[in-house]
Amino acid sequence: MNFAALEQSSILIFNLEKSEDILSRWRRACIRASVIGKGLSKDDKAQILIVKHWLEAIDPLHRYGETLMLYYNIWLSSHSPEPFFYWLDIGDGKEVDVEEHPRTELHGNRVRYLGFKEREAYEVVVQGGKLVYKQNGAFVHTIEGTKWIYVLSTSRRFYVGQKERGSFQHSSFLAGPATVAAGRLVVSDGRLKRCSIDDDVPPVNVTKAVT
Numbered sequence: 309m310n311f312a313a314l315e316q317s318s319i320l321i322f323n324l325e326k327s328e329d330i331l332s333r334w335r336r337a338c339i340r341a342s343v344i345g346k347g348l349s350k351d352d353k354a355q356i357l358i359v360k361h362w363l364e365a366i367d368p369l370h371r372y373g374e375t376l377m378l379y380y381n382i383w384l385s386s387h388s389p390e391p392f393f394y395w396l397d398i399g400d401g402k403e404v405d406v407e408e409h410p411r412t413e414l415h416g417n418r419v420r421y422l423g424f425k426e427r428e429a430y431e432v433v434v435q436g437g438k439l440v441y442k443q444n445g446a447f448v449h450t451i452e453g454t455k456w457i458y459v460l461s462t463s464r465r466f467y468v469g470q471k472e473r474g475s476f477q478h479s480s481f482l483a484g485p486a487t488v489a490a491g492r493l494v495v496s497d498g499r500l501k502r503c504s505i506d507d508d509v510p511p512v513n514v515t516k517a518v519t
Contacts, residue, residue: 365484372417417474421483430467438498447498460489
């Protein structure tokens, strides 16, 4: 992954006024970068989002990272001097259409990022050895045939929700900042039955971590 190119691509020049100075562009880029890295200083096990989610997080439209990554690789291969998102939406790449993931899909799949108050409804704690939603005390119960995901933040807050491909995923809970752990789980009336860890984060004892 070319992180220098990613840094350049995060400078979204949708304002085409030539009068905008370089400093103001860098301020915007730094604000986005600080959100993505938020929490790293709180925990030495914290993990920054993998590349496709970096793209998703710095995209103002939060388009699905896996699809963005396809267009990003084409942009890299083109050696265009234009920043990625400018190239994608306004510049030389605006007519590029990937057959397996066309632009209708790119623009149609947008990932939901939770705000602070929305996030509270997904926070889970351990009470009496069971997982319960902190906001209302209801037992966590995953539905058979669906995928449920979790994230453990660097402040040891634990969030659980149902995965919806292209619209709600791990990055949705914290809206970009670093995490300690993330993965899938199966819970029956508050009892943890199965828990898996994503490949890009270290193993963690979930029950122990949130108590």
